[in-house]
Amino acid sequence: MKFIHDENFAKKAKALQKPLKHETRHPKSIVRIERDETAFQSLRAVKVKDLAFPLTLYSGQSVVLDFGDHCVGYLHYALNHLPLHITDSPVSLEFTFGEFPYEIIKSPEEYIGELGNGWLQNETRNIVFTPYTGALERRYSFRYLKIERIDTAKFPILVADLYADCTSAVRLSDARKFDIPDATLEKIYDMSVKTLKECEQDVFEDGPKRDRRLWIGDLRLQALTDNVTFRNEDLVKRCIYLFSAYRSDTRFVAQCVFPDSSPYVYEWLFFDYSLFYISCVYDFVTEYDDLSFVKETYPMALEQAERVWVVFINQREELNASFIDWCKGLDKSVAMLGVFIYTMKQLVSLAKKIGEEYEFLEKRIEKVSETLLSHFFSEKGLFVTENGQISWHSQIWAVLANVLPKEKNVGILEKMKNSDLEFYPHTPYMMHYYLEALYSCGLKDEAIREIKSYWGKFVDYNFDCCPEIFNSSDHFESPYGAPEINSACHAWSCTPAYWIYRYYHE
Amino acid sequence: MKFIHDENFAKKAKALQKPLKHETRHPKSIVRIERDETAFQSLRAVKVKDLAFPLTLYSGQSVVLDFGDHCVGYLHYALNHLPLHITDSPVSLEFTFGEFPYEIIKSPEEYIGELGNGWLQNETRNIVFTPYTGALERRYSFRYLKIERIDTAKFPILVADLYADCTSAVRLSDARKFDIPDATLEKIYDMSVKTLKECEQDVFEDGPKRDRRLWIGDLRLQALTDNVTFRNEDLVKRCIYLFSAYRSDTRFVAQCVFPDSSPYVYEWLFFDYSLFYISCVYDFVTEYDDLSFVKETYPMALEQAERVWVVFINQREELNASFIDWCKGLDKSVAMLGVFIYTMKQLVSLAKKIGEEYEFLEKRIEKVSETLLSHFFSEKGLFVTENGQISWHSQIWAVLANVLPKEKNVGILEKMKNSDLEFYPHTPYMMHYYLEALYSCGLKDEAIREIKSYWGKFVDYNFDCCPEIFNSSDHFESPYGAPEINSACHAWSCTPAYWIYRYYHE
Structure with a gap:
């Protein structure tokens, strides 16, 4: 097992490292x-x-x-x-x-x-x-x-x-402020900002208690939230550079980077996380309009799409080797097609920005979309995996793939909510993508209701920060078999600040 | 409970503090x-x-x-x-x-x-x-x-x-060297020097594993040994100054000083240890001939004799609150009279050096000697305590008090050795005073035999240093109820170097 260490990107990441605030x-x-x-x-x-x-x-x-x-x-x-x-x-x-x-x-x-x-x-x-x-x-x-x-x-x-x-890399007082007329939403917003602040250190850490490393799934959500709060542009850039600098020799972007010492990355990969490299670059340029950054990182972004495409063509069942959510028994195949389409569309947008070819990507999007619809969209109006599993995850990511007309997507989300499905989001991380699906369907008020219902419980329980995992019917649920090791302050649960900001500013 | 802190002596001690060698x-x-x-x-x-x-x-x-x-x-x-x-x-x-x-x-x-x-x-x-x-x-x-x-x-x-x-305050290579024709004695000498070196730190520590403080009983033996090996005059002086600087408000010199922080001393006292302040000054001036040092410290030395004299006069039974040795059930009364006479004689010598009155001290020596002989010297030719106990400790200190003609002292030591006494030295510390008793009777060869017999076992067992306590019939004997806390490198057992040096140089 070897790793790819790109010294050029590593230097750029190093140059953006700044002293912490005490x-x-x-x-x-x-x-x-x-x-x-x-x-x-x-x-x-x-x-x-x-x-x-x-x-x-x-x-x-x-x-x-x-x-x-x-x-x-x-x-x-x-x-x-x-x-x-x-x-x-x-x-x-x-x-x-x-x-x-x-x-x-x-x-x-x-x-x-x-x-x-x-x-x-x-x-x-x-x-x-x-x-x-x-x-x-x-x-x-x-x-x-x-x-x-x-x-x-x-x-x-x-x-x-x-x-x-x-x-922390930031101070709470650095965060953008605005009036939030709803007291619960205001508390959720503050809790989210606090959570993000605690996780912004030398890198965006997933949770400061454990790991102390940079996970790309968390980074994406943190960067989105940072864009509307601390606007720590350099730290976001530094973290994307770190993912660019340290990869496995399969050329996939690693699911996480250890910023402190070689070998910096594991052998282990999540396909969805590798694809989120595209999203990170896409979100960054959308916010900061930095085309030279797109030019630097586009080859790696394209490479992720290419590598996953090969898997899709040859061993589609391997796509289950993805994260999606901490949800036992989840069949991730459909959700992964959604992630693939979602990120490929972002890649096309990046290609267009810097004048790169994109038609071949659009063809692939078409092909995967066709597979998603013809193989997995059932006559019941919900997406079903090959083994017959109907999960929230499949519906959410299929909606985010945006391969059906808006009213159909709305219908999917409604039906999903009203069916008593066994497989539902177990993490605030997956909840974020549910919220995005609602926003993408124009269901902003519904999204805000979901935020108040899910994150509102953290307020009810007087949490300081948003936790890694929360199950109101089992407070001792742990993805690691030990709730004492769960993180009570976890970056991937900080996005309500992002959604609340958008709610009041769009 | 209050303590006496003499800033003048504390400053003098501080001025003699030196960086350690690494x-x-x-x-x-x-x-x-x-x-x-x-x-x-x-x-x-x-x-x-x-x-x-x-x-x-x-x-x-x-x-x-x-x-x-x-x-x-x-x-x-x-x-x-x-x-x-x-x-x-x-x-x-x-x-x-x-x-x-x-x-x-x-x-x-x-x-x-x-x-x-x-x-x-x-x-x-x-x-x-x-x-x-x-x-x-x-x-x-x-x-x-x-x-x-x-x-x-x-x-x-x-x-x-x-x-x-x-x-350490010293390096092994700093120690005075000379030819020792006997291989076992040479090993004992080296082990003693190594032990002393390990204990010479910021002060003379009793044992570097535990305590890390300055005990006057240990200091006295360390200083004697240092005089013939490292000759770290400043450290000896610094330690005597520390005892001068920090005392209990009963004006007794404390049994130990904590050099690092107030209150520096305990309330707890050993009468023999307080009297050894006199011995420390006596040994120092004998070695370094520093009369101004005697002038500085004489008032405190005299005070110890005065304080113990009051106890002797009024509550003689309280003299048992002394150390003498780690020997369970030991009646220390006779040994303490010996210590008193022994140190009073040193005090007289100090008084003479600096022209102080000494006749009253001689009278007290006479009085205590008389008590020792009339009350405790039995017709069997051994010293017996009031409760009938016959210990090595009583004989050794009575011999060191030197109140009988030399041949009688020799006889006492011989008889002591040939009687199967229940109370015998349990520590290398007490062994030192036995060796001194032998030397004082001119029995140098016998002393060297004892060293080879007692410390020679440390060589046989391949010890690196001389331990705090050694009982060849019970390796797990511990004054603290736990042999793992015993010290394997203890200053009070380093004096064979002193005796071996004297053996070859007198």
């Missing part, structure tokens, strides 16, 4: 995690008292601090002894960070998730001398912090100070 | 800890192979490294991924440091010692990105290092480099 945030209060059936995951952080330093800790004692809002940053802390107490032996502290209360109470020993347990947010430190001032090297993503004193020495210790040095 | 040491080999009834604690580190970086570690794997000799320093390490493997999730490493193999295999969860478990030598670190280069903040004392990969991620990780940045 903000110091102190915890606000001491809380107790209590069971409450009305709270998310039946857990609520109940305030015990305002926080005032110093905090005294004896062996075996612990305290849960609430920072009052989601933080992404580095923990700094200072310890001291009481005036007449010597630090007779090292003090051992266990720090447990949580975006949600569940992470605070869930024992790391019980972790059975598929992802490496290194992502669990805990650290132990042994401090030999006091007064001590230090910091944890690793960046954490959290609102709550539990500190437990795990050494057995009998003297008390003081936490003299403790704060998070929070980082 | 030495980089790489591990030599990979070892396996095996049971071996002929080894110390029945555990032997058996070489598996020479160490060559990089080391590959998968989840759950561990490796034990042997640095080839005792180290005191900071661990630096570098991690990397294999060329085609991404560090997909944080790598968690558990580091366990051991002076002896026992510390490597003993689980920290099983610790039941009386000292704070913060002294156990282990750390966990979570590394998010590779290549990584970093270091542990805490200084460790070790020869062996176990590294265990405790995260669950499936990719391998490389330990690309790893070394100890070792520190």
Whole structure:
């Protein structure tokens, strides 16, 4: 297995790297995690008292601090002894960070998730001398912090100070503001902007708690939202350059890039994600009208279409090796045809902008559209996969492919909603494409209702940010077999800000 | 409880603080800890192979490294991924440091010692990105290092480099050298010098693994040994100044000083240790002939004698609140009279040097000597405490008090050795005073035989340094209820270098 590293693009990406912005945030209060059936995951952080330093800790004692809002940053802390107490032996502290209360109470020993347990947010430190001032090297993503004193020495210790040095490429105050007359929508908008801000770091991270890398599916949605909020043009460009710089030797754009070290990419690919490279370039030029950027990146965009075309012609069933959504048992074949047509149309638009040939692409669009309609559009008025599966995903992507007249598309979305389908969106990410399908059919009000119904629950539950995954009937659903590793602040769920902006500005 | 902080002495101590010397040491080999009834604690580190970086570690794997000799320093390490493997999730490493193999295999969860478990030598670190280069903040004392990969991620990780940045106030090559014709004695001498070197840091530490503070009982023996080896005059002076600077408000010199932060001393005191302040000054001026130093410190030295005199007069039984030795059930009363007379004689010598009154001190010596002989010297020719206890400790300190003619002292030591006494020296520290008793009686050859018999076992067991405690019939004896917390490199056991030097130079 080899990888393609394009030094030219890598340099361009590097040149756009900028220092992060820092903000110091102190915890606000001491809380107790209590069971409450009305709270998310039946857990609520109940305030015990305002926080005032110093905090005294004896062996075996612990305290849960609430920072009052989601933080992404580095923990700094200072310890001291009481005036007449010597630090007779090292003090051992266990720090447990949580975006949600569940992470605070869930024992790391019980972790059975598929992802490496290194992502669990805990650290132990042994401090030999006091007064001590230090910091944890690793960046954490959290609102709550539990500190437990795990050494057995009998003297008390003081936490003299403790704060998070929070980082982001942007400041909340940088975001474009406008009047949102609906209070719930305003809260959803703010939550989305906060989520995006937390994820805008050295790259657009998918979620700052885990991964800390650049996923193209997330990038596309983040860039769309950034366009109407922070307008961090350079970071979007930097991230597209990174995908251009690091690819697998199959020439597909990787589903994610590790910006920090070689080999930068995995062997593993999602076809839909590779095609979204086209969308990223398309969205960027639509927003910033940068034709030279299209010229630079068009060859790679075309290559994605070419590579997927080969798969379509020869082994269409392989297209299931795509992401689409975290939805168990989903047959992705129809949705992938939709993604293909959707992105090919964007590619044609790019080709036209810079005077490249596009007729052959249009022929392919025609061919795939014909396949989509003749093989999969049933007389019931819904798209059905070869194995008979009728999913929201198939309908949404077929609508986004825009191969039927508008009224038919409207009918599909209506029928889809009114049928009790087993396969429905499991992530805010897939919800975004549902919203796009509604907008594309002129159903903006319906889209806003969906936003208020889906993201409104996050407001009801007092979330700080939009999570990676949300299932109102199972708060413990996890794509990784362990809800404590789920991300409570995830970029692909930040697009309501984009849709709300469009709602009030179009 | 208040403490006396003398700023003048504190400044003098600070002025003598010097940067430490650094030495980089790489591990030599990979070892396996095996049971071996002929080894110390029945555990032997058996070489598996020479160490060559990089080391590959998968989840759950561990490796034990042997640095080839005792180290005191900071661990630096570098991690990397294999060329085609991404560090997909944080790598968690558990580091366990051991002076002896026992510390490597003993689980920290099983610790039941009386000292704070913060002294156990282990750390966990979570590394998010590779290549990584970093270091542990805490200084460790070790020869062996176990590294265990405790995260669950499936990719391998490389330990690309790893070394100890070792520190000491001196270099081994600074030590005075001379020919020692006896091979065992030479090894004991080298081991003693190595032990002293490891303990000479920012102060004379008692043992670099634990405590990291200045104990006056240890200081006295270290300074004696340093006088004939490294001759680090400034460090000895700095340490005596520290004891002068920080005292309890009872005006007693503390048993130990924490040089790093207030309140610097405990409330807790040992009467013998307070009196050894006199010995420290006495030894220093005997070696370096610095009369102005005697003038500075004499008031404090005198104060110790005065304070103990008050206790002797009023509540003699309280003198048991002394250290003397780690020997359970020991009645320290007779030994303490010996210590008192021994140090009072040194005080008289100091007084004479600087023209201070000393006659009243001589009268007190006479009085205490009289008590010692009339109350405790039995017709059997041995010293017996009021409750009838006959210990080595009583005999040794009575001999060192030098209140009987030399031939009687010789007889006491002989009788002591030939009686099967229940209470005998449990520490190399107490052994030092036994050796001094032998020397004071002109029994130098006997002293050297004792050194070869006692410290020679350390050579037989291939120790790197002289330990805090050694009982050949119970390798797991621990004054703290947990042998893993014992120190394998302890200053108070380094005095054979002093005695061997004197043996060949007097």
